Amino acid sequence: MGQHSFVDVMLLQITGQMPSVEMRTMLDAILVSISDHGLMPSVLAARMTLLGAPEALQGAVAAGLLGAGNRYLGTSQLTAEMLQRQIAGRTDWSDEAIATQAQAVVDECTAEKKIVSGLGHPIHTDGDPRTVRLFEIARETGFYGPHCRLLEAVQKLMCERRGKYIPLNAAGAVGAVVSDMGFKPFMARAFPLIARVPGLVAHLAEEFERPIAHQAWELIMRESGGVGASGTTPTTPGA
C-alpha cells in the first residue's frame, strides 16, 4: 500500500508475483483502451436496475456486468484462442513461418465457414486507432511477439484476398497482446470485465445525482406502445 499501484496488485493476484514495470504499463494500456465507454446497453441495464433497487449498488453493478458476454467480450477471447492454437509448441518465428501459419489460420476459418476473429470495424474502416496505439506500447514494453505478428499477418492476407483494407479492431488486438503477455485466452475475456466496473460505477453515481433511467423507460414505453410479452399495458413500479 502506497508503494504499489492497484494494477500491480491486480497482477500479483492473477499471476502470483509482482509485475515488471513493462508488464504493468502494458496492462494499464489495455485496461484504459477498453474502459472508456458511453451509454452502452449494459449501462442502461445497470441504471434500470438501480431504479428499482437503489438499496443495492452491488446489484446494479452486477446487472451491468451480466451483459458483458459473447457479443462484447467474445472477440478478444476467440482471437486469443485462434492465435494460441497456432502458436502453441512452435519455435520458428521467422517471417516465413508466421506467414505460413497465417495461411493456415485463414484456410481453417474458410473451411469451417467461420469469420476470422479480430478483423473489421463498423466505423474505423481505415484502421482502429486503439489497435495502432496498443501495438506501439506492446513494442515499447517488449510484448509485441509472435501472437501480435501472426494477427497482423492474418490481416494482411485477408486484405489481399478481399482486395480492400480490413482493419484490426481493438478487441482483436487485446486478444493478441494478452497472448504475448503469457496469459491464457480466458484472461482476454476477464480483463474487459475488470475494465468495465469503474465506468459502471461512474454511470451509477451520475444516476443518483441526475437520474435518466425513468425518462429513458418512459421514452421507450411511449415509442413502443408499452405492450410487452404478456400483451398488457404496464403498471407503475411499486404500485
Added chain:
Amino acid sequence: MGQHSFVDVMLLQITGQMPSVEMRTMLDAILVSISDHGLMPSVLAARMTLLGAPEALQGAVAAGLLGAGNRYLGTSQLTAEMLQRQIAGRTDWSDEAIATQAQAVVDECTAEKKIVSGLGHPIHTDGDPRTVRLFEIARETGFYGPHCRLLEAVQKLMCERRGKYIPLNAAGAVGAVVSDMGFKPFMARAFPLIARVPGLVAHLAEEFERPIAHQAWELIMRESGGVGASGTTPTTPGA
C-alpha cells in the same frame, strides 16, 4: 409429479408440508395478481443484458430480478412488518381491538414521520381492483384474518383523517394476506420474485424472436445525445 401442481410443490418446499386446497388457491391468486407485467424497467434490463450475452439466458433473467428491490418489493414487506408487529401476541380480535390497533399504527407512523405502507395508488384512486379480488379470495379461502382487517381499519382511519378516499394498493394487500397465511414479512418480498420469473422468460423469448433492445438503445442514444458519465460518445458493442 402428475398429482401435485407446481404451486403445491412450491409450498411444500417453503413450509415443509403439502398445502391445503385453500392455501394453494390463495397463493395461486397472489402469484397471478403480481405476475402480469409489461415492459417494466427490469424487463428492459433483462433484454439489454441478453443483447450482449445471448449465450447466458440465466444472466438475463438474473439481471431482470436484480431490479426487484425496495422500490418495487418494499411495500409488501413493509406492510407485512407493520401489521405483524401490531398483531403479534394479541388474542383480542374484536372490531374494537382492531380499531384501537389501527389507531396505534397511524399514530406511530405520524410520530416517526413515516408514510403508512400499502395505501395510495397513482392510477386507481377509487380503489385497486386487484386488492378487492385478493380480499374476496382471502375470505373464500379463510385467510381474511386480523392482518387484513387491521389494514382495512388503518385505511378507514386514514380516509377519515384526510377527508378523502385513499385506496389500498395490491402490494399492501399482498403483505396483509401473506401475513394471515402465517408467513413472515420476508415471504411478502420473496413471492413477487417467484412471480416475476415467467414474465421475464416470456419477454426474453420474445427478444430472441422479435428483438427490440437494440432499437430501444438507439432511441435512448439519439434522444440523450449519447453522452454518458465519461463524457465520451459510445462505440458499437463488440467493436
Added chain:
Amino acid sequence: MGQHSFVDVMLLQITGQMPSVEMRTMLDAILVSISDHGLMPSVLAARMTLLGAPEALQGAVAAGLLGAGNRYLGTSQLTAEMLQRQIAGRTDWSDEAIATQAQAVVDECTAEKKIVSGLGHPIHTDGDPRTVRLFEIARETGFYGPHCRLLEAVQKLMCERRGKYIPLNAAGAVGAVVSDMGFKPFMARAFPLIARVPGLVAHLAEEFERPIAHQAWELIMRESGGVGASGTTPTTPGA
C-alpha cells in the same frame, strides 16, 4: 385471479393464449420434476451471497440462478435441439421412419465425436423414475409425440450398440416433451430457471432462520488452509 392458476398465467405470458387443461397438467409435471433440489452448488452460492448482503434478497436469488448454466441446463436444450433438427419438416412418423432418424442422430453424433444428449445417469443406471413418469403423463395429455419417440428410439439403438442398458435421464426427457408441446429448444432451458426459484427462496428463508452459510464457509476454510488465489489468509467479513 382466482380462476386461473399461476401455471395457466405463465403459459398465457409465454404463448399468448390460455392453455388447455392438458397443457397445464404437462407443464406442472415438468416444473415439479425439476423443482425438487437439495443443497446444490447454486444454493450454496445463494446462501453465501445472503451472508454478505442480507438487505438484498433479489441478489441472493439472482446469484443462485447464475449457476444454472450449460452444465445444469445444457442437457435439456441440447436434447431439444438434436431432436427438433431431425424432426423439422418431416411428415412420416411411422416406426420405421423414426428408427431411420434415430440411426441418423447416432451416426451424426459418432461422426462429430459428440455425446448423445439425454442419455446416462450416474445413479439411476437402471432407469430414471422421473423420465418414466414424465413420459406417462405425456401419453395421458397427448404430448408423447415424435420427439419423445425419437429419443426413445435413439436410446434403444445406443443400448444395442453398447450391449448394456443406458437410461434416459430426466433432463433429456424434458427436452423431448417440451419439443412435443411445440416449444423451441430455448424453452427447455427457460423452464428449469422458473422451476428453480421457489427452491432458492425456500433455502434463503431457511438461511434467515437457521443459517448455515457461515459455518459452511468456516468448514471450507479449515479444510483448504484458507489460502486463496492471492496467497493470503482471509480476513473476517466487514472488518
Added chain:
Amino acid sequence: MGQHSFVDVMLLQITGQMPSVEMRTMLDAILVSISDHGLMPSVLAARMTLLGAPEALQGAVAAGLLGAGNRYLGTSQLTAEMLQRQIAGRTDWSDEAIATQAQAVVDECTAEKKIVSGLGHPIHTDGDPRTVRLFEIARETGFYGPHCRLLEAVQKLMCERRGKYIPLNAAGAVGAVVSDMGFKPFMARAFPLIARVPGLVAHLAEEFERPIAHQAWELIMRESGGVGASGTTPTTPGA
C-alpha cells in the same frame, strides 16, 4: 493510453477530470488496502457459480459481487455518512471544534442506540495496520482533513469512555479518507466493488486450472447430511 494509468482513467470517469498525482496515489492506496482477499464467502459464491455455468465468466464475477452488500461494504459508507453529516457546512476545524463535534457524534449514537461506525476489529485489537498506513498516505497526499480528524477524535473519546483501546478499522478509515477526497458516501461503497473484481477474476482463473468448488460442495454435503430446505437429498448436477 500509455500515458495515463487505469486508476487515472477511473478517476476521470468518476469525477470528470484527470486527477492530480496525489489523488491517484491516494486512490491506489485505498484500492490496494481493500483488494487483497482470500477464500471469502463471495469468492465461494463465484466459484460455485462457475461450476454450473462455465460458459459465462461474467455471471460468476457478478455472483461474487452480489455478496458485497451491507455486511461487508456498509461500514465504509456508514462511517462516511456519519462524518459528512457532522462536517457539512462547518468552517471551524480547530482541535476544539473537532472535539466538540466528536462529542456530538458519540452522543447521537448513544441516544439512537447505534454503534459508532468504523471502530473495533475482531483480530487487530491493538490497531489495524491498514488504518495506520492509509492515514500516513492521506497525510503525505494532503487528504488527511477534517473527516479523518473527526474519526480519530471519535475514537479517542470512545477509548476514554470504555476505558480500553478500541481500534479504528480499515473500512472506517476508507470512509473518512474518501470523504476528505471530496467524494459522497456512495463512493465509499463503490470503490470496494471496483477493488474486488480483480481478486474474483484471479480466483476464477484458478478455479479453471485447479478447481476446488466441487470438492468444497461435497465436503459441505457430507458434513451437513446433504438435506436442504426441501428435505430431499440432492442429485448430481446436470443429471
